[in-house]
Amino acid sequence: MITFEKVNKKYGDYQALTDINAEVKRGEVVVVCGPSGSGKSTLIRTVNRLEEINSGAIHFDGRNIQAPMGRRELNRLRSHIGFVFQSFNLFPHLSTLENITLSPIKINGVKREAAREKAMALLERVGLAHKADAYPGQLSGGQQQRVAIARALAMEPPAMLFDEPTSALDPEMVGEVLAVMKSLAAEGMTMMCVTHEMGFARDVADRVWFMDAGRILEMADPETFFRAPEHPRAQRFLSDLRH
Amino acid sequence: MLGDIVTIVRDNWLLLLVGQFPAGPLGGLVATLILSVLSIVLAFPVGMLIALARLSKSPFLLWPSTVLVYVARGVPLLMLIFWVYFAVPLLLGNRIPGFLAMLITLVIYEGCFLSEIIRGGIVALGRGQMEAARSLGHSYMGAMAWVILPQALYNMIPSILSQFVSTIKETTLGYVINVPELTFAANQINNQLLTQPFQVFFILAIIYFIVCWSLTRVAVLIERRISNKRSGRGGTVSEATVRALTAEP
Numbered sequence: 238m239i240t241f242e243k244v245n246k247k248y249g250d251y252q253a254l255t256d257i258n259a260e261v262k263r264g265e266v267v268v269v270c271g272p273s274g275s276g277k278s279t280l281i282r283t284v285n286r287l288e289e290i291n292s293g294a295i296h297f298d299g300r301n302i303q304a305p306m307g308r309r310e311l312n313r314l315r316s317h318i319g320f321v322f323q324s325f326n327l328f329p330h331l332s333t334l335e336n337i338t339l340s341p342i343k344i345n346g347v348k349r350e351a352a353r354e355k356a357m358a359l360l361e362r363v364g365l366a367h368k369a370d371a372y373p374g375q376l377s378g379g380q381q382q383r384v385a386i387a388r389a390l391a392m393e394p395p396a397m398l399f400d401e402p403t404s405a406l407d408p409e410m411v412g413e414v415l416a417v418m419k420s421l422a423a424e425g426m427t428m429m430c431v432t433h434e435m436g437f438a439r440d441v442a443d444r445v446w447f448m449d450a451g452r453i454l455e456m457a458d459p460e461t462f463f464r465a466p467e468h469p470r471a472q473r474f475l476s477d478l479r480h
Numbered sequence: 481m482l483g484d485i486v487t488i489v490r491d492n493w494l495l496l497l498v499g500q501f502p503a504g505p506l507g508g509l510v511a512t513l514i515l516s517v518l519s520i521v522l523a524f525p526v527g528m529l530i531a532l533a534r535l536s537k538s539p540f541l542l543w544p545s546t547v548l549v550y551v552a553r554g555v556p557l558l559m560l561i562f563w564v565y566f567a568v569p570l571l572l573g574n575r576i577p578g579f580l581a582m583l584i585t586l587v588i589y590e591g592c593f594l595s596e597i598i599r600g601g602i603v604a605l606g607r608g609q610m611e612a613a614r615s616l617g618h619s620y621m622g623a624m625a626w627v628i629l630p631q632a633l634y635n636m637i638p639s640i641l642s643q644f645v646s647t648i649k650e651t652t653l654g655y656v657i658n659v660p661e662l663t664f665a666a667n668q669i670n671n672q673l674l675t676q677p678f679q680v681f682f683i684l685a686i687i688y689f690i691v692c693w694s695l696t697r698v699a700v701l702i703e704r705r706i707s708n709k710r711s712g713r714g715g716t717v718s719e720a721t722v723r724a725l726t727a728e729p
Contacts, residue, residue: 285615308619316617326612330631340616343626385612392616 238263238396238427239284244293246279246451253279254290255451261396261444266428268438268459271448272474277431278323280448281398284429285318286311298395316344319389319397323404325381327373327388333360334369337388345392352391359387363417379410383417396427403434435478439463447471484679492669496687499660505579507660509687515579515661516648519586520594523647524640526587527594532624534599545595552592558653561585565657582654590647597639601632637706641699645692652688662687 239261246254254276261267269277282288283295286302295302302314327336337356341347347355360366363383365376373381382402389397399418403411415437422428422441432438438445438459445462447455447470454468466472489496499507506514533545552560565581605628613623652663666684670677 287611287615312614312617312619314617315615318615320612320615322608322612322615324608326608328609328612328627328631330634339626340618343622344617388616 238265238298239429240294240296241280241283242294242296244280244283244290244295246276246283246288246290253451254283257293257453259446259453259456261427261429263427264425265443266422266426266441267430267444267446268442269429269431269446269448270433270435270438270474271454275448276451277448278400279451281400281429281431284398285315285320287320312344316340316392317394319392319394321382321385321389321397321399321402323401325373325378325385325405327381327385329373332370332372333365333376333384336373336384337391340388341391356387356391359390360384362420363387364413377410378406379413382406382410382414386414386417386421390421396429397421399428399430399432401431401433403432435463447474449474481679484676485683488669488673488676488679489683492665495665495669496662496683499665505660507662508665509662509691511579511660512648512651512662513691515583515586515651515654515659516644519583519590519651520640520644520647522583522587523590523594526591527598530591530595531598531602534595535602548588549592549595552589553596557585557589557650558656560589561653561657564588578654578657578659581657582651582659586647586650589650590643593643593646594640597636597643598632601636601639602628604635605632635706638699638703641695641702645695645699648692648695649688 241257241259244254244257245252257280269280271277279288283290284297284302290303293303297314297318300314306314327333328339331339334353334356337359338347338349338352341352341355342349357366357369360369363386365380365383365387368376368380368384373384376384386397386402402418403414406414411434415434418428418430418437419441430437430442442459445455445457445459446453447457447462447466447468449470455462455466455471457466462471463475466475495508497508498510499505501507501510505511530545530549533541534549536542561582564585565576565578568581568584569575609627609631610623613627614620618626651659651661654661655663655667658664663684666680670680673680
């Protein structure tokens with residue numbers, strides 16, 4: 238579904254990503270973890286070209302996203318990749334419902350009524366139907382992030398990317414967001430998640446990628462990764478987490 | 481002295497209000513207000529285009545717009561008025577009325593200032609909103625139209641009103657190219673009376689003050705409403721930013 242082939246990315250002289258070779262299979266949940274500054278967010282942002290890469294290739298759903306394409310094609314491609322940000326980035330001037338319906342209406346030409354119905358169903362699913370007319374400023378962080386997930390789902394993406402979706406949340410709100418993500422995973426959504434929630438990784442992930450200094454050092458199923466990580470850096474990371 | 485002022489106002493209020501209209505061209509306060517409103521309304525789309533050009537990555541848009549803004553900011557308004565007034569006849573072959581010359585000048589000048597306000601409002605929103613819109617598949621212009629500008633422009637209403645107040649004050653310079661506006665009317669009165677310049681220009685100052693002060697009050701009220709609304713709705717621009725933007729008179 239998402240493949241990285243020899244992906245390299247530099248910021249000036251700084252090598253942010255080095256020779257990334259990896260694959261997220263259809264229906265798989267991959268958790269990307271690692272210390273901060275290890276390139277996790279950069280990696281996930283390359284998939285919808287919020288970050289451009291310097292060399293290598295990234296395929297999404299069988300398409301080379303690096304292939305030369307017009308702006309429209311790129312916009313269309315992005316609309317097929319659900320993306321959830323650490324800072325939610327809801328549109329504060331629009332109600333919850335309008336946040337969700339804006340893109341289907343403006344980009345896909347969905348009729349207003351149909352878009353509203355769909356949005357209500359999505360809000361129902363993330364447990365926020367009663368907040369349809371509220372504005373983002375009136376919602377808690379956890380609620381905002383659930384709306385952001387619903388907003389991404391409204392474009393019916395075949396895969397969802399999560400860039401530290403719970404890092405900006407108060408601890409008591411992490412659970413509600415993870416619950417939504419778990420239910421998505423249970424429905425077979427292909428997911429790539431950058432997260433520090435190791436509990437989520439253990440329960441939900443099919444694969445864990447461990448990154449440090451712009452490289453993927455270890456790829457394993459969560460069972461193996463948490464019980465017996467091979468790479469010394471991963472061992473250190475995990476023991477630091479336990480403290 | 482107060483008696484003189486009352487007499488002058490009583491004898492000349494119509495001239496101060498509408499100039500020599502209907503016998504002559506429309507002037508006075510009405511002309512001042514028409515000129516101000518027209519220039520800010522026309523300057524707004526100009527400012528929007530300049531702001532977008534200044535945010536563009538294309539050097540063909542970025543450079544000319546940047547030069548224009550720096551020239552407008554670096555040259556006294558009076559110079560711009562002379563340029564337009566004297567240069568346009570050279571280009572077109574015939575003179576243009578003072579009112580039109582003043583309008584063109586103000587649209588360019590205010591357009592440049594508004595563009596900086598608009599650009600500031602867009603930049604203040606931060607990258608997250610644009611990234612979120614683009615990741616949903618919106619085009620750059622789509623994201624601007626549906627996500628960025630509605631927020632930025634709303635936040636900018638007080639600054640734009642302040643700019644409107646400046647514009648009203650700047651229309652006085654139209655006097656030098658014989659635009660029949662309020663200052664011009666006051667000067668006509670002064671030329672008739674000859675002996676009471678202080679009283680005449682005192683009246684003029686009071687009129688400008690009342691108009692500009694009322695508008696400033698409106699700006700403050702709107703600003704307060706916006707920040708109240710935002711604290712309920714959680715905006716993306718802090719109150720401090722709004723205050724900084726509206727600090728200018």
